[in-house]
Amino acid sequence: MKVIACYSNKGGVGKTATAVNLAYAFADDGLKVLLVDLDPQGASGFYFRVKPSKKLLKDAFFQDEKRFVKAIRGSDFSNLDLLPSNSSFRDFDLFLAQMKKSRSRLKKTLRTVESWYDLIVLDCPPNISKLSESIFATADQIIVPVIPTTLSERTLDQLFDFFQENDYAKAKLTPFFSMVQSQKSLHKDTIARLSQSHRKRFLSTQVPFSADIEKMGIHRAPVATFAAFKPAAKAYGSLQKEIRKRLLKSFKGPN
Amino acid sequence: MNSRDQLTQDQLSRIVVVKQVAAQDVLDTFPDRYQILSNDVAKDSWQLLDTFDQELKNAGQILLRRHNQIILVQPDTGIFLQDKCPKRWSFVSELKTGAVSQYLQGVDPLRACLPLVDLDVSWQHHRFLDDQQKTICRLDWLTLKLKNQQVSIIHLKGVRGYKKAFKSFTAALNQHSGGADHGFGMIWEVLCTGQHVAPKKQNFLIDPHERAAQVKTDLIGFYLAHARASEQGVVADWDTEFLHDYRVSLRKVRSVLSLFKGVFSEDVTRALKTEFSNVMRSTNDLRDLDVYLLDKQDYLALVPEPMRPGLEKMFTGFASERRKQLKKVRAQLESSDYQQEMQRLQQQFPEYNGTRLAPSIATPLGPLAEEPVGEYASKLIYKRYRKIRKMARVINDGTSDQEVHELRIEFKKLRYLMEFFATLYPPLELKELLKSMKSLQSSLGRFNDYSVQQISLNIVVEMQQQGKRKADMDIVRSIGALVAAIHAKQLEARRQIALSLDGFTGDKMASMFTRLFHASTESKTNEDQSSGKVGDASGTGEIKAAKADGSSSNPVDPSSKPAANSPAAGNAHSTAAAKTPAPQPKSRASAKANKEATPSSDEVAATSAVDPTATEPVVEARAGTETKPKENTSEGTTSNPGKKSTSLVKISVSAALHSSNEDSF
Numbered sequence: 001m002k003v004i005a006c007y008s009n010k011g012g013v014g015k016t017a018t019a020v021n022l023a024y025a026f027a028d029d030g031l032k033v034l035l036v037d038l039d040p041q042g043a044s045g046f047y048f049r050v051k052p053s054k055k056l057l058k059d060a061f062f063q064d065e066k067r068f069v070k071a072i073r074g075s076d077f078s079n080l081d082l083l084p085s086n087s088s089f090r091d092f093d094l095f096l097a098q099m100k101k102s103r104s105r106l107k108k109t110l111r112t113v114e115s116w117y118d119l120i121v122l123d124c125p126p127n128i129s130k131l132s133e134s135i136f137a138t139a140d141q142i143i144v145p146v147i148p149t150t151l152s153e154r155t156l157d158q159l160f161d162f163f164q165e166n167d168y169a170k171a172k173l174t175p176f177f178s179m180v181q182s183q184k185s186l187h188k189d190t191i192a193r194l195s196q197s198h199r200k201r202f203l204s205t206q207v208p209f210s211a212d213i214e215k216m217g218i219h220r221a222p223v224a225t226f227a228a229f230k231p232a233a234k235a236y237g238s239l240q241k242e243i244r245k246r247l248l249k250s251f252k253g254p255n
Numbered sequence: 256m257n258s259r260d261q262l263t264q265d266q267l268s269r270i271v272v273v274k275q276v277a278a279q280d281v282l283d284t285f286p287d288r289y290q291i292l293s294n295d296v297a298k299d300s301w302q303l304l305d306t307f308d309q310e311l312k313n314a315g316q317i318l319l320r321r322h323n324q325i326i327l328v329q330p331d332t333g334i335f336l337q338d339k340c341p342k343r344w345s346f347v348s349e350l351k352t353g354a355v356s357q358y359l360q361g362v363d364p365l366r367a368c369l370p371l372v373d374l375d376v377s378w379q380h381h382r383f384l385d386d387q388q389k390t391i392c393r394l395d396w397l398t399l400k401l402k403n404q405q406v407s408i409i410h411l412k413g414v415r416g417y418k419k420a421f422k423s424f425t426a427a428l429n430q431h432s433g434g435a436d437h438g439f440g441m442i443w444e445v446l447c448t449g450q451h452v453a454p455k456k457q458n459f460l461i462d463p464h465e466r467a468a469q470v471k472t473d474l475i476g477f478y479l480a481h482a483r484a485s486e487q488g489v490v491a492d493w494d495t496e497f498l499h500d501y502r503v504s505l506r507k508v509r510s511v512l513s514l515f516k517g518v519f520s521e522d523v524t525r526a527l528k529t530e531f532s533n534v535m536r537s538t539n540d541l542r543d544l545d546v547y548l549l550d551k552q553d554y555l556a557l558v559p560e561p562m563r564p565g566l567e568k569m570f571t572g573f574a575s576e577r578r579k580q581l582k583k584v585r586a587q588l589e590s591s592d593y594q595q596e597m598q599r600l601q602q603q604f605p606e607y608n609g610t611r612l613a614p615s616i617a618t619p620l621g622p623l624a625e626e627p628v629g630e631y632a633s634k635l636i637y638k639r640y641r642k643i644r645k646m647a648r649v650i651n652d653g654t655s656d657q658e659v660h661e662l663r664i665e666f667k668k669l670r671y672l673m674e675f676f677a678t679l680y681p682p683l684e685l686k687e688l689l690k691s692m693k694s695l696q697s698s699l700g701r702f703n704d705y706s707v708q709q710i711s712l713n714i715v716v717e718m719q720q721q722g723k724r725k726a727d728m729d730i731v732r733s734i735g736a737l738v739a740a741i742h743a744k745q746l747e748a749r750r751q752i753a754l755s756l757d758g759f760t761g762d763k764m765a766s767m768f769t770r771l772f773h774a775s776t777e778s779k780t781n782e783d784q785s786s787g788k789v790g791d792a793s794g795t796g797e798i799k800a801a802k803a804d805g806s807s808s809n810p811v812d813p814s815s816k817p818a819a820n821s822p823a824a825g826n827a828h829s830t831a832a833a834k835t836p837a838p839q840p841k842s843r844a845s846a847k848a849n850k851e852a853t854p855s856s857d858e859v860a861a862t863s864a865v866d867p868t869a870t871e872p873v874v875e876a877r878a879g880t881e882t883k884p885k886e887n888t889s890e891g892t893t894s895n896p897g898k899k900s901t902s903l904v905k906i907s908v909s910a911a912l913h914s915s916n917e918d919s920f
Contacts, residue, residue: 076390
């Protein structure tokens with residue numbers, strides 16, 4: 001079982017859209033996938049029409065295997081299940097702070113369902129916290145959507161610094177350009193500069209800024225299910241292939 | 256662990272079969288807070304398929320075909336659709352891997368899936384949505400209709416995390432199916448009433464006290480009926496297994512005739528054997544070609560790439576020859592002569608399957624006709640085993656292939672006997688014994704396959720070189736490479752035989768044979784003579800003695816002597832002795848003699864029988880080539896004028912290959 005996290009320390013970069021569409025693409029590719037929504041806002045669950053998990057309250061996510069498993073919902077698509085969040089997830093940092101070995105806590109929880117899934121996709125809240133540190137320790141790859149703007153460039157640098165300072169494996173960080181508007185010269189220039197400074201680290205696929213991705217909120221489904229032949233859906237498809245390749249190559253298993 | 260179990264899908268799946276129930280009636284009773292979305296997956300007329308052996312029915316599967324789609328229904332996993340199948344297909348191997356074909360791996364790759372009946376199919380898929388428009392349960396409803404009969408398979412599939420909804424649906428569904436499902440067997444009952452298929456295995460019990468003559472008649476009747484049941488498939492050429500089964504059944508008839516010595520009168524036994532071998536012989540060439548063509552890919556794989564086009568040419572020739580042979584076999588099976596002959600034989604040996612009809616033609620009996628079959632069988636089997644063990648002891652790396660072949664034939668006879676009489680013995684012990692004979696059996700079989708293949712291929716070469724037209728050097732070269740490869744395999748098989756023989760001649764095997772086929776008669780005798788001796792103890796004594804000498808003149812073995820001196824055994828010996836050197840008037844006399852002395856295609860039935868009518872050149876050539884391929888082939892060709900070139904190909908092809916391959920039924 002592999003774990004990938006869709007993470008950014010900046011909000012509004014297309015994290016949830018990435019998690020939802022990647023999870024769908026991997027499931028469509030034949031892997032058994034569980035999408036775990038760690039964001040208390042519950043956007044992933046919304047996209048799959050799944051209501052918030054009522055019974056996975058307080059620290060049950062980390063402490064109660066039975067409840068964790070019970071909270072899993074089958075999506076409308078084969079091979080793809082979902083663990084919806086609820087508002088109590090915003091207290092995860094608190095719970096983790098009280099637990100011993102908090103860094104490995106998330107991994108331990110996910111191991112409960114190890115035999116059922118080939119891949120777990122984590123949709124993460126946008127901050128650097130106890131929970132994020134758990135995520136950094138657990139994930140095999142951390143997919144970071146980056147809007148090609150100056151501000152995003154800065155937060156990406158901060159993330160790399162944080163990994164450096166805290167001894168996390170920087171090789172896990174897998175950024176890609178998200179919400180790209182190729183007609184904007186700022187986007188073009190930023191892409192050129194970042195590609196240069198983070199050689200080989202960026203995935204080559206760029207996901208465009210797209211009305212179709214925004215329409216996911218209306219359809220409440222992954223973009224490939226209602227706009228399969230549009231650029232956005234194709235981009236997520238090729239993103240998935242690139243990530244699959246890296247997963248097979250760089251990581252032999254959860255470290 | 257508990258938490259993981261909750262994830263298992265089978266808790267969220269329920270399949271029921273109902274008769275004459277309308278889908279809407281059921282859907283109406285489902286909780287109405289859910290919205291239902293329905294769509295048609297399939298409708299119209301579909302063909303219900305099964306193999307001749309009813310493999311699908313026996314596996315509880317229902318397979319349907321329409322155009323390039325197939326539907327499979329399984330009791331445990333539900334209903335599957337696979338499309339993009341070839342428009343015409345007969346064999347499971349012709350289907351690409353897919354939703355359906357992955358579940359058909361158990362179907363014999365050589366058996367065609369035959370259409371049984373056309374069914375009106377309606378398959379609807381329903382989804383149940385909650386207030387978020389999220390699917391929380393699914394339902395497949397497949398209805399099969401034949402005239403006014405209808406049966407529905409309903410598969411309710413829950414969604415993980417929505418167990419409550421699934422439970423309420425299940426409860427609603429149970430009301431309609433009355434809680435108890437009709438099994439899948441009911442589907443077949445409703446859809447295919449009165450469909451008759453001959454049983455595959457000899458599965459009736461033999462009463463050990465029954466007269467040997469009666470059991471012999473029963474077995475012939477059983478296998479004869481079995482052979483006849485395959486005729487239709489041979490004529491229609493549905494698949495090659497029909498002819499194979501036909502021949503196996505006839506070979507069993509011949510084996511029963513020749514192995515049950517002393518039960519029928521000698522004259523009638525000989526006449527019947529001749530009759531059956533004549534019937535069978537006309538199918539030899541077709542079977543040979545089938546075997547060649549079925550193994551085509553294996554043959555191609557045996558030679559290096561540059562040699563393959565030559566072999567391809569050879570196979571193209573075989574394929575066209577097969578069409579001719581099929582016509583010939585069809586004509587034979589459909590001829591009124593054949594039909595009358597078979598009807599007469601069936602009057603003499605009525606179909607037997609546990610229940611008995613009195614034959615309207617009586618069979619003259621021999622001296623052992625009245626023996627109780629239980630004792631008779633044990634004697635036959637034990638004697639055969641002792642004989643083989645004796646033969647096996649002298650076999651080593653230096654023994655001639657000829658001796659190995661003789662051993663193989665005896666071994667095959669032993670196996671046949673054990674199969675015929677299987678139900679007389681404790682099934683588990685017999686199974687274990689047969690299992691431990693398996694390795695020797697398969698290495699002997701392979702050894703023979705390879706030697707026969709080499710011979711027959713060499714004949715193809717000879718044909719090429721001596722035919723009227725210029726030899727096709729591509730073919731000749733390729734065959735050369737192929738023969739070399741096969742020869743290497745034969746040597747390997749020969750080594751394997753030596754290894755397996757140790758096991759067969761060993762003490763463990765001896766004690767198993769004694770326990771099953773000898774101890775009973777012995778302990779009975781002992782009981783009669785002195786009640787102090789126990790069967791077991793004498794059994795052990797017997798093994799020791801057997802080890803020490805291995806011949807049948809064993810003083811501790813009271814039953815082997817009378818058996819050896821019985822009229823049947825005596826007959827067998829004298830017949831065989833008289834036969835082998837029998838002078839033949841025709842120029843191919845040596846070939847004929849060889850046939851009798853060596854493992855020929857029809858060895859079990861033929862070895863102890865002189866076949867006075869077996870004068871057809873094809874057979875003689877075949878038989879002869881088994882020991883002296885070169886001489887006989889050249890002789891064959893010179894004595895056959897050039898205009899018979901087609902029959903030369905025929906001879907080459909029929910060169911005994913089939914015999915070996917049919918070892919593996």
